[in-house]
Amino acid sequence: MSTKVEIIGNIGNDVELKKPNDKLTVVELSIATKETWKDHEGNEKEQTDWHTAKFYGKFAEEAAKFQKGNFVNVSGKLKYDEFEDKQGSKHKRAYVHGFSIAKVEKKQ
Numbered sequence: 001m002s003t004k005v006e007i008i009g010n011i012g013n014d015v016e017l018k019k020p021n022d023k024l025t026v027v028e029l030s031i032a033t034k035e036t037w038k039d040h041e042g043n044e045k046e047q048t049d050w051h052t053a054k055f056y057g058k059f060a061e062e063a064a065k066f067q068k069g070n071f072v073n074v075s076g077k078l079k080y081d082e083f084e085d086k087q088g089s090k091h092k093r094a095y096v097h098g099f100s101i102a103k104v105e106k107k108q
Contacts, residue, residue, distance in 0.1 A: 009031040071106050076100070
């Protein structure tokens with residue numbers, strides 16, 4: 001059983017279809033989500049979070065049709081990249097392995 005993830009936000013990078021080899025196509029998107037709320041004093045607060053979504057194969061070709069700034073719904077499963085920094089420390093970073101992407105109309 002895998003984890004299903006759905007993110008609705010704006011694409012924050014230029015969309016580029018990459019072909020690291022003859023058999024693989026990849027699109028990596030940065031998706032910005034924004035949350036607004038009022039604090040206990042009634043002041044409006046806002047926080048923007050950034051998420052990475054990666055699409056492969058036919059899903060990458062579909063994602064490549066979108067543009068920076070598009071408001072989209074991305075669905076997929078949660079995955080992790082492992083990497084080592086310059087000091088040799090190991091880290092994990094989460095991303096969405098995307099299976100679908102669709103434009104969403106913003107509510108007024």
